[in-house]
Amino acid sequence: MRKWHRWLSVFFGVFMLWIAVTGVLSQVAVLWPASEPAGAARAAAQAAATPPPGFECPEGWRCMPPRGNRTGIRSMVGLFHHLHSGETFGPIGTVISVLSGLALIFFSISGIWLYVQMWRFRKNRKLAPSWFWK
Template sequence: MRKWHRWLSVFFGVFMLWIAVTGVLSQVAVLWPSGAPDAAAQAAAAPPPGFECPEGWRCMPPRGDAGGIRSLTGLFHHLHSGESFGPIGTLISVLSGLTLIFFSISGLWLYVQMWQNRKSRSLNPRWFWK
C-alpha cells in the first residue's frame, strides 16, 4: 500500500495541486466583492417585467455586470475541471479525483497500521507521535 501511495503521489500530486489552486481561485472569484454602488445594485436586483418566481423556488436577483475577477469564474471552472484541455484534461481531472479518494483511504490505512505497530511493540500508542 505504501508503494502505491508513494508512486501515485509523484504523478498525480502536480494535477491535484492544479485542481486545488483553480478550485480556490474559482471560489475567490465568486466571493470577491463586486464594488458596485448600492443604487446600481438595487437597480440590478429588480426582476425583468413580467417575471414571476415559480412556486417553491427561491429566486436570486441578478448580479448585474460581472466585472473584474468575477468575470474569470467561467475560465477558472474550465481550468479546474480540465475542460480547457479537451477529453484528456477531463480524464486526468477525473483520475485525479479518484486518486484523491485513494490517498485519503490509503493514508488512513497507513496511519492505523503504524498505530497498531506501535501498540504491538508496547510503545506508547498516542494519536500523534514524533
C-alpha cells in the same frame, strides 16, 4: 500499499495541486465583493435587465433576468471553473481531472490505512501509545 501511495502521489500531486488552486480561485472569485458599475455601464446593465416590450416567457420555460455585468475577478469565474474541471484542455484534461479525484479518494483511504497499521504495530510492540510520533 505504501509503495503505491508514494508512486501515485508523485504523479497525481501536481494535478491535485492544480485542482486545489483553481478550486480556491473560483470560490474567491464568487465571494469577491462586486464593484458597482459607474455611469453608462450602470445604465446599460439596467437596460439589459429589462425584457423588451411584448416579450413573454415561452410556456414550460423558466425565464430569468440576465445577470448584471460582471467586472474584475468575478468575470473570471467561468474560466476558473473550466480550468478546475479540465474542460479547457479537452477530453484528456477532463479524464486527468477525474483520475485526480479518484487518486484523492485513494490517498485518503490508503493514508488512513497506513496510519492505522503503524498505530497497531506500535501498540503490539508495547511502545508508548500516542496519536502522533516524534
